[in-house]
Amino acid sequence: MTRIYNITQYTNDDSIYVLFEGCNFQCKGCYIQETKYDYHLPIDVRNRLKKSKGFGQLSLDEFEIIIKRLRVKRAVLGGGEPTLDPELPAVVELLEGLGVKTLLTTNGHALNEKLIGKLEEAGLSGIRMSIRAFDDAIHRSYTGHTNKLVLKNFRTLAKTRIRLIAESILIPGLVEGNEIEKIAEFVASVNPAIPYRIDGFIPFNDAPWKRPSREEVTKAAQLANKHLWIVCCLHCETGHGEREVINIYPSRRDAG
Numbered sequence: 001m002t003r004i005y006n007i008t009q010y011t012n013d014d015s016i017y018v019l020f021e022g023c024n025f026q027c028k029g030c031y032i033q034e035t036k037y038d039y040h041l042p043i044d045v046r047n048r049l050k051k052s053k054g055f056g057q058l059s060l061d062e063f064e065i066i067i068k069r070l071r072v073k074r075a076v077l078g079g080g081e082p083t084l085d086p087e088l089p090a091v092v093e094l095l096e097g098l099g100v101k102t103l104l105t106t107n108g109h110a111l112n113e114k115l116i117g118k119l120e121e122a123g124l125s126g127i128r129m130s131i132r133a134f135d136d137a138i139h140r141s142y143t144g145h146t147n148k149l150v151l152k153n154f155r156t157l158a159k160t161r162i163r164l165i166a167e168s169i170l171i172p173g174l175v176e177g178n179e180i181e182k183i184a185e186f187v188a189s190v191n192p193a194i195p196y197r198i199d200g201f202i203p204f205n206d207a208p209w210k211r212p213s214r215e216e217v218t219k220a221a222q223l224a225n226k227h228l229w230i231v232c233c234l235h236c237e238t239g240h241g242e243r244e245v246i247n248i249y250p251s252r253r254d255a256g
């Protein structure tokens with residue numbers, strides 16, 4: 001049995017988002033507390049899923065049947081924390097075998113050399129690792145855990161053939177521009193060609209921090225850009241164009 005409990009499809013880029021149950025961090029602004037299902041789904045769909053009972057995690061065979069019905073080119077594996085699922089390498093191998101490029105999003109804490117080796121062997125195309133803070137005290141206060149393993153695993157991943165992307169969240173009052181610059185310096189010390197994405201914080205779960213302005217995110221990106229070749233930020237982009245987010249699993253029928 002996998003830990004997969006929700007699959008959504010994005011019509012703008014032939015991709016799916018696969019959500020895995022459970023996480024080893026306790027981030028103060030975690031959206032999962034507010035909405036367990038993909039928060040890009042329309043609110044009425046999320047509410048219906050929240051109220052429904054009686055469906056759970058998929059077996060690998062059930063997952064395969066669903067994927068074969070879809071015509072997708074990319075799968076983003078997230079959640080939750082996918083690396084907690086012992087079936088993750090099998091999920092990656094299945095998708096890549098069907099011609100679906102996989103991108104794992106992870107907090108990086110549970111990775112280790114053995115798991116990284118298995119994921120590389122399974123054909124994983126890319127990893128987007130979130131580095132919440134370079135300062136360990138800030139990292140501990142936000143996630144409940146040290147960042148030591150995250151930084152160590154990031155260095156290990158950079159030596160593989162898996163495409164590595166770093167990601168951080170700008171949180172005004174906690175992870176500010178100077179902290180983003182320290183993370184960028186760390187990433188540059190590994191390899192300045194690693195792309196770095198900066199997201200603006202979205203205040204979920206009664207978190208005490210506000211959403212940054214577009215100017216604040218742009219400024220943080222400029223600081224990171226002093227050290228790295230490729231820096232992007234969601235606030236700096238003009239949007240996703242026309243897209244529809246469709247719930248695939250649990251199905252409407254299952255949701256009742």
Ligand code: SF4
Pocket residue numbers: 023024025026027029030031032079080081107
């Ligand atoms: S790593 Fe992601 S899923 Fe886990 S607690 Fe933090 S925000 Fe939530």
